[in-house]
Amino acid sequence: MDNKLMLMIPGPTPVPEKVLLAMAKHPIGHRSGEFSKVIAELTENLKWLHQTEHDVLMLSATGTGAMEAGIINFLSPGDQVLVGNNGKFGERWGKLAKAFGVVVEEITAEWGKPLDVEEFRSKLEADTDKKIKAVIITHSETSTGVLNDLEGINKAVKAHGVALIIVDAVTSLGACNIPVDEWALDVVASGSQKGYMLPPGLGFVSVGPKAWQAYKTAKIPRFYLDLGKYKKATDENSSPFTPPVNLMYGLQASLQMLKAEGLEGIFKRHQKATQATREAMKALSLPLFAPDNAASPAITAVAPITVEAEKIRSVMKKRFDIALAGGQDHLQGKIFRIGHLGFVCERDILAAIASLEATLMALGDRQVTSGAGVAAAARILIQD
Numbered sequence: 001m002d003n004k005l006m007l008m009i010p011g012p013t014p015v016p017e018k019v020l021l022a023m024a025k026h027p028i029g030h031r032s033g034e035f036s037k038v039i040a041e042l043t044e045n046l047k048w049l050h051q052t053e054h055d056v057l058m059l060s061a062t063g064t065g066a067m068e069a070g071i072i073n074f075l076s077p078g079d080q081v082l083v084g085n086n087g088k089f090g091e092r093w094g095k096l097a098k099a100f101g102v103v104v105e106e107i108t109a110e111w112g113k114p115l116d117v118e119e120f121r122s123k124l125e126a127d128t129d130k131k132i133k134a135v136i137i138t139h140s141e142t143s144t145g146v147l148n149d150l151e152g153i154n155k156a157v158k159a160h161g162v163a164l165i166i167v168d169a170v171t172s173l174g175a176c177n178i179p180v181d182e183w184a185l186d187v188v189a190s191g192s193q194k195g196y197m198l199p200p201g202l203g204f205v206s207v208g209p210k211a212w213q214a215y216k217t218a219k220i221p222r223f224y225l226d227l228g229k230y231k232k233a234t235d236e237n238s239s240p241f242t243p244p245v246n247l248m249y250g251l252q253a254s255l256q257m258l259k260a261e262g263l264e265g266i267f268k269r270h271q272k273a274t275q276a277t278r279e280a281m282k283a284l285s286l287p288l289f290a291p292d293n294a295a296s297p298a299i300t301a302v303a304p305i306t307v308e309a310e311k312i313r314s315v316m317k318k319r320f321d322i323a324l325a326g327g328q329d330h331l332q333g334k335i336f337r338i339g340h341l342g343f344v345c346e347r348d349i350l351a352a353i354a355s356l357e358a359t360l361m362a363l364g365d366r367q368v369t370s371g372a373g374v375a376a377a378a379r380i381l382i383q384d
């Protein structure tokens, strides 16, 4: 049957009908009083989602644009930074910073393992001359399904006292707790096609007071992504350039939905989806790629042994119209990834796991015990 695609990838994520309909309008002038009111509401609700009283700025960009803005506004060529790299997106941070002449020292971990907080702590403690200007990490490493210990790494950064913490929260914001002000996170980047339940096209950057201090002396050239322009405009309920008006109508609707659910509800839904998916994989003897104590709330990566990952993805798509993500780079063909980010409910998880069981049967996997995965997931999902 056509037109029943279930997106279980880490982005773009499914978009609620309410949000799709909110976007199906004629655009209005972005300098109009009417649109000013929309920007005011969006700004207030974005601050709520980020748990901050400081700035959250909207960019016509994807997550990588928000990451780039997070580098070029607060650093200068020659600045030393520590970058956490345990996957595709940590690697991207390093490449991005280097492209602007920033001197990158990487703290690495094997793909599938979390970054080691102690390594950050010892590097930062050894930096008595305070040469390290920023610590840059990916919170939820989408390529492997690992959630890095942002709180722990941030504590080490705060003990250093000078370095900024710059975070890619592209697949963790709107999925798990990121109290921006309580943790004093200086720069947090995210993108619309993830926990925001929107199509791609909007990037978000939250900026705290210490980052704005760094902005004053940062020397990397900037123009379109000059966040000072965005702050000035946002403070006047406006935007520096023509924003994607219709996406912002969608954002208005999605933030209203998220607000109605509440932060606790959003985090719990993702936590249960993660746990249910992981327990189901264990019950089906499918090895998990990330450990239980560092599980991303957005994505579960699975490394099957007896059946090929790409065959599983192919049958899931052809027979059940469920799109799963594959592995990236050297993990291509070795893992498949189940997205449970954004507009994903308990029914979706159960449907995906039941279809996965049927897929394993179709592929002749003798290890699969029919119903074991669904039962394991259900045991988690029915808990209050």
Ligand SMILES: Cc1ncc(COP(=O)(O)O)c(C=O)c1O
Pocket: 010, 011, 062, 063, 064, 065, 089, 138, 140, 141, 142, 143, 168, 169, 170, 171, 191, 200
């Ligand atoms: C953790 C993470 N960072 C950054 C990005 C890049 O975002 P975009 O593709 O929107 O530029 C992604 C996209 O999947 C991501 O998952």
